[in-house]
Amino acid sequence: MHKINIRSSGSGVILETAKARYALDKVKEDSTDFHIISHAHTDHLPRRVMGKPVMSNETKHLAISRGVRGLDDGIIDTDKIKLIDSGHILGSTAALIEDEILYTGDFSMSDRFFLKGFKPPKAKVLIMEATYGHSRYKFQNFEDIVNDFENGFRAAKKPRLVANK
Ligand SMILES: [Zn+2]
Numbered sequence: 001m002h003k004i005n006i007r008s009s010g011s012g013v014i015l016e017t018a019k020a021r022y023a024l025d026k027v028k029e030d031s032t033d034f035h036i037i038s039h040a041h042t043d044h045l046p047r048r049v050m051g052k053p054v055m056s057n058e059t060k061h062l063a064i065s066r067g068v069r070g071l072d073d074g075i076i077d078t079d080k081i082k083l084i085d086s087g088h089i090l091g092s093t094a095a096l097i098e099d100e101i102l103y104t105g106d107f108s109m110s111d112r113f114f115l116k117g118f119k120p121p122k123a124k125v126l127i128m129e130a131t132y133g134h135s136r137y138k139f140q141n142f143e144d145i146v147n148d149f150e151n152g153f154r155a156a157k158k159p160r161l162v163a164n165k
Pocket of ligand 1: 039041088106
């Protein structure tokens with residue numbers, strides 16, 4: 001493997017390999033060859049795309065609806081980057097870059113409703129930019145959360161709406 005350079009920019013990451021320069025999620029700099037956006041939560045969306053845009057079609061539509069500029073010409077497909085479902089939200093993906101560097105934003109290993117759990121491929125380098133990646137965050141079992149929600153919903157006198165921003 002050739003030498004690579006990884007550094008933070010904004011709340012995103014800049015990755016430089018011998019072949020290309022990649023912006024990963026919410027970066028602040030210009031002049032990258034590719035801009036990979038993992039998913040359309042606002043803490044991962046840049047104000048504008050700063051290289052050839054690589055993301056799922058669903059993420060593109062959600063990003064445009066949230067005001068991300070630079071997507072008028074659509075997304076591109078390149079053999080340098082393989083997108084893999086990451087199971088976090090509609091359209092969320094991880095990216096296998098140059099067949100050896102795996103980048104993920106937020107992800108879920110479990111199947112949930114229509115979302116397939118993340119099945120990470122083998123890689124030589126793993127880069128994660130995930131909000132709850134710190135070990136102090138430990139979540140309840142998903143089925144327990146659903147049961148708690150259903151029990152709370154049944155006990156409530158008025159229906160409630162739960163939204164994910
Ligand atoms: Zn997210």
